[in-house]
Amino acid sequence: MAEYRLKTPLSEEDVRQLKVGDIVYISGIIVTGRDQVHRRALELAAKGEKDKVPVNLEGAVLYHCGPIVKKVDGEWKIFGFGPTTSARMESVEADFIKEFGVRAIIGKGGMFERTTQAMKEYGAVYLAHPGGVSAVATKSVKRVIDVHWLDLGTPEAMWVVEVENFGPTMVAIDSHGNNLFLDVMNKAKEKVQEVYKTL
Amino acid sequence: MSDLRESLINGVFEMMKLAAFNVPDDVKNALKRAYEIEDNPVAKANLGAIVRNLEVASTERIPICQDTGTPTFFVELGEDFPLKAGLREIIEQATVKATQEIPLRPNAVNPWTYENSGNNVGRFVPIIHWEVVPGDELKITYLAKGGGSENTSKLYMLSPVLGLKGIKKAVIDAVVEAGPKPCPPIIVGVGVGGGADMAMKLAKKATLRRLDDKNPDPKLAELEEELLHKINSLGLGPMGLGGKTYALAVKIEWAHKHPASLPVGISTLCWAARKSIAVFKPDGSMKVLMPP
Numbered sequence: 246m247a248e249y250r251l252k253t254p255l256s257e258e259d260v261r262q263l264k265v266g267d268i269v270y271i272s273g274i275i276v277t278g279r280d281q282v283h284r285r286a287l288e289l290a291a292k293g294e295k296d297k298v299p300v301n302l303e304g305a306v307l308y309h310c311g312p313i314v315k316k317v318d319g320e321w322k323i324f325g326f327g328p329t330t331s332a333r334m335e336s337v338e339a340d341f342i343k344e345f346g347v348r349a350i351i352g353k354g355g356m357f358e359r360t361t362q363a364m365k366e367y368g369a370v371y372l373a374h375p376g377g378v379s380a381v382a383t384k385s386v387k388r389v390i391d392v393h394w395l396d397l398g399t400p401e402a403m404w405v406v407e408v409e410n411f412g413p414t415m416v417a418i419d420s421h422g423n424n425l426f427l428d429v430m431n432k433a434k435e436k437v438q439e440v441y442k443t444l
Numbered sequence: 445m446s447d448l449r450e451s452l453i454n455g456v457f458e459m460m461k462l463a464a465f466n467v468p469d470d471v472k473n474a475l476k477r478a479y480e481i482e483d484n485p486v487a488k489a490n491l492g493a494i495v496r497n498l499e500v501a502s503t504e505r506i507p508i509c510q511d512t513g514t515p516t517f518f519v520e521l522g523e524d525f526p527l528k529a530g531l532r533e534i535i536e537q538a539t540v541k542a543t544q545e546i547p548l549r550p551n552a553v554n555p556w557t558y559e560n561s562g563n564n565v566g567r568f569v570p571i572i573h574w575e576v577v578p579g580d581e582l583k584i585t586y587l588a589k590g591g592g593s594e595n596t597s598k599l600y601m602l603s604p605v606l607g608l609k610g611i612k613k614a615v616i617d618a619v620v621e622a623g624p625k626p627c628p629p630i631i632v633g634v635g636v637g638g639g640a641d642m643a644m645k646l647a648k649k650a651t652l653r654r655l656d657d658k659n660p661d662p663k664l665a666e667l668e669e670e671l672l673h674k675i676n677s678l679g680l681g682p683m684g685l686g687g688k689t690y691a692l693a694v695k696i697e698w699a700h701k702h703p704a705s706l707p708v709g710i711s712t713l714c715w716a717a718r719k720s721i722a723v724f725k726p727d728g729s730m731k732v733l734m735p736p
C-alpha cells in the first residue's frame with residue numbers, strides 16, 4: 246500500500262501506477278456528476294454534440310456527489326461535499342469513461358464488472374471516499390469555480406470545484422482489473438456458508 | 445401557551461442542530477475503539493477519516509454528512525403535559541427553521557411527481573411516532589436517518605418453524621446483502637415479533653439504544669453479542685472495503701406475535717448516527733439527554 250498526492254488533470258501514467266488499497270489525496274479541480282449529468286452528457290455525445298458538454302473532462306476527476314450548497318453574498322458556498330452511492334451510475338459509467346476520458350471517479354460503495362473492464366481498457370481508477378465523511382471533504386474545498394446545468398437542481402448540477410488535499414480516498418478499482426469491493430464481497434459470501442453452520 | 449409553543453419550536457430546532465454536528469459519545473467511542481483495534485491499512489484509513497470528520501463537524505459546525513437525513517421523531521407525550529394539540533406543527537416549524545439555518549439538505553420528495561418540498565416537510569414527513577405515557581413531561585428522540593442506510597432495511601416474514609436459527613440467518617443475510625451500501629460501520633437494529641409494521645418500528649427503535657447498554661434479558665444480550673461477532677467475522681469491514689468492524693453493535697427489541705407469523709425487521713443505521721434526546725418540562729424548559 247502506498248500513499249499518493251495527485252494534482253489534476255491526471256495523466257494515464259498517474260493512474261496506471263495506482264493499485265487497489267493505495268491511498269490518494271487529490272488537489273486541483275474536481276467535477277461533480279451524478280445520475281443526470283451522466284444522462285445528459287451521454288445524450289449529447291450520442292448526437293455528436295460532445296462540444297456542448299460545458300467542461301473538458303479529459304484527465305478529469307469526476308465525483309459522484311450531490312453537494313449541499315447555499316449562495317452567500319452572491320457566491321456559491323459548499324456546506325456538504327460527501328460522496329453518493331456510485332452503483333446507480335454503473336449502467337452508464339463505462340460509456341462515460343470511453344466518451345470523455347475521465348481518469349478518476351470518486352464515489353462510495355463501489356462499482357461493478359463493466360466499469361472495472363472500462364477502467365482497465367482506457368486507464369482510469371475508482372477512488373472510494375469514506376461514505377458520510379462530508380465535513381472533512383467540505384474543508385478541503387477551496388472554492389466553487391463554476392456550476393453548469395443548474396436546471397437539473399443543485400444536487401444534480403455539474404459543480405466545478407477547486408480542492409486541496411481532498412481525501413483520503415482509497416483505490417478500490419485500479420486500471421489492472423482489480424476490484425477491492427468485489428473481492429471483499431466474494432470472500433464474505435464464502436465465509437457466510439461457514440457461519441450458517443454455526444447458527 | 446404561545447410561550448410554551450415557542451420554547452418547544454426552539455428546543456426541537458436545537459435538538460436537530462445538535463444532531464447535525466455531533467454523534468453521541470457512545471457511538472464516537474465505539475468508532476475510536478474500532479480504529480484502535482484495526483490493522484488493515486484501508487480500514488484504518490476509513491476509520492481515521494470518520495473519527496476526524498466527527499471532530500471537524502463538531503468544532504467547525506459543518507454537517508457530519510451531506511445527507512442530513514429524513515427527520516424522524518419518537519415522541520413520548522406525558523398525559524399531563526400542558527400542550528397536546530399542535531405538536532406536529534411545532535415539529536414541522538422547527539424542521540423548516542433547521543433546514544434553512546443549519547442548512548439541511550431538503551429530503552422530502554413527492555413519490556409520484558418527484559417534486560421536492562424544499563423544506564423537509566411533506567405528507568407524513570417529518571416521520572413522527574407517537575406514544576402517550578404517564579406524567580407531565582414530553583420526551584422527544586430525534587433521528588436524522590440517511591437514505592443510504594435506510595435503503596438496506598429488511599423485513600422477513602419467516603415461517604415460525606424456522607425459530608431462532610431463522611432469525612439469526614435473516615440478520616446475517618440482511619447484512620451480506622447490505623454490503624458497503626449503508627456506509628459501515630453500522631448499528632444493526634433487529635425487531636422480532638409483532639406484525640410487519642411493529643417489527644420494523646422496533647428494529648429502528650433498537651438502533652436508538654446506547655451502544656454500551658446491555659440488554660436486560662441475558663439471553664438477548666448473549667444473542668446480540670453472538671450476532672455482532674458473526675457479522676464482523678465476515679470481514680466486510682468499514683465501508684465494505686475489508687477489515688474487522690462492519691457493525692458497531694447489534695440491538696434487539698421484541699414483541700409478542702401471531703402464532704402463524706415470525707416477523708423479523710432489520711434496520712441498519714450508518715456510523716453517522718445523528719440522534720438526540722431531550723425532555724421538556726411543562727414550563728417549556730429543556731434537558732438534553734443525548735448527545736451529552
Ligand code: SF4
Pocket residue numbers: 327328376377378509510511512513589590591592593594625626627714715716
Ligand atoms: S448512509 Fe449515512 S453516512 Fe452514508 S451517506 Fe447516507 S447518511 Fe451519510
